[in-house]
Amino acid sequence: MLRKLKLGEITIRGMSLKGWGENAIFCVLAGFFSSLMVIINRLNLPGEIHQVNIDLDQAIPLVLPFVLAYLLYFPFVYGGWAGVFLLSPKMFRTYAFAMMTIGLITGIVNIAYNTYAARAFVEPTDFLSRTLIWLYSLNQPTTALPSLHVSHSLCTGFFLSKIYPKLTGVWVTSVVLITLSTLFVKTHYLVDVIISIFLGIFVSLAVWTVWEKGITTRKLARDKLVRDY
Numbered sequence: 001m002l003r004k005l006k007l008g009e010i011t012i013r014g015m016s017l018k019g020w021g022e023n024a025i026f027c028v029l030a031g032f033f034s035s036l037m038v039i040i041n042r043l044n045l046p047g048e049i050h051q052v053n054i055d056l057d058q059a060i061p062l063v064l065p066f067v068l069a070y071l072l073y074f075p076f077v078y079g080g081w082a083g084v085f086l087l088s089p090k091m092f093r094t095y096a097f098a099m100m101t102i103g104l105i106t107g108i109v110n111i112a113y114n115t116y117a118a119r120a121f122v123e124p125t126d127f128l129s130r131t132l133i134w135l136y137s138l139n140q141p142t143t144a145l146p147s148l149h150v151s152h153s154l155c156t157g158f159f160l161s162k163i164y165p166k167l168t169g170v171w172v173t174s175v176v177l178i179t180l181s182t183l184f185v186k187t188h189y190l191v192d193v194i195i196s197i198f199l200g201i202f203v204s205l206a207v208w209t210v211w212e213k214g215i216t217t218r219k220l221a222r223d224k225l226v227r228d229y
Contacts, residue, residue: 012089013086013087014090015090019089019090020089023089023092023093023096026092026093026096026097026100027085027096029096029100030096030099030100033100033101033104033107034099034100034102034148034152035103036103036104036106036107036110037103037106037107037143037148038139040107040110040111040114040143041110041140042139042140045111048114049114049115049116050113050115050116051115051117051118052115052144052145052189052191052192053117053189053190054191057189060184060186061184062120062122062184062186064126064128064129064132064185066177066180066181066184066185067135067181067185068128069177069178069180069181069184070135070149070178070182070185071131071135072174072178072181073152073153073178073181076153076156076157076178077153077156080159081095081099081156084159084163087163091159091162091163093211094159094207094211094212095156095159097211098159098203098204098207099152099155099156101203101207102146102148102151102155102199102200103148103152105146105203106146106151110145114143115144115145115192116141116142117144117186117188117189117192118141119136119141119186119187120185132185135187136187141187144188144192145188145191145192145195146192146195146196146199147182147187147188147196149178149181149182149187149188149196150178150179150182150188150192150197150200151196151199151200151203153179153200154179154196154200155200155203156171157171157172157174157175158200158201158204158208162208
């Protein structure tokens with residue numbers, strides 16, 4: 001006689017349907033918190049707007065080919081997001097929690113200490129210059145610190161390297177190009193980028209360490225329970 005399977009017993013890529021549902025909730029939450037910067041940028045909040053530029057920023061030129069590296073952020077982060085969700089569901093919750101933590105910290109900083117990064121004057125003479133003008137038009141030159149371009153791409157690269165370590169070189173190269181692009185297309189200052197690098201590294205490592213330690217602790221507790229039983 002065939003036994004009717006319960007939903008909790010059906011697994012896809014090693015995860016139950018309930019687990020997939022919980023991952024979907026984490027996905028929505030991570031998307032919301034990751035969008036806080038965009039929301040705050042458009043709110044025109046009252047208060048002083050700061051600049052954290054240094055003399056070295058003036059020496060960094062506008063390099064239009066880096067527009068392509070700046071655009072790489074979108075397939076890299078959102079493609080990586082989808083890849084972790086679909087191909088490594090057991091890792092996704094950790095990744096999503098790290099991404100939403102970065103988004104939340106960024107939102108808090110944007111409200112408490114709003115910053116401005118002066119953009120370059122660009123003549124629409126070719127494809128790259130027109131693309132950069134379009135990118136500039138997507139938001140205001142405020143909420144510059146921290147840079148989600150930097151922090152989120154670094155976090156995504158960190159988790160992709162855990163899932164596909166043989167492609168670590170690809171992930172690192174992508175993160176470096178995206179990070180440099182924020183300077184060479186004049187959307188962020190050097191201080192913005194440095195702080196964003198530290199934010200991405202710290203949150204990714206902290207969440208990974210705590211989450212993995214929790215999994216190991218729970219596994220040891222289950223093994224002990226089985227042995228005692």
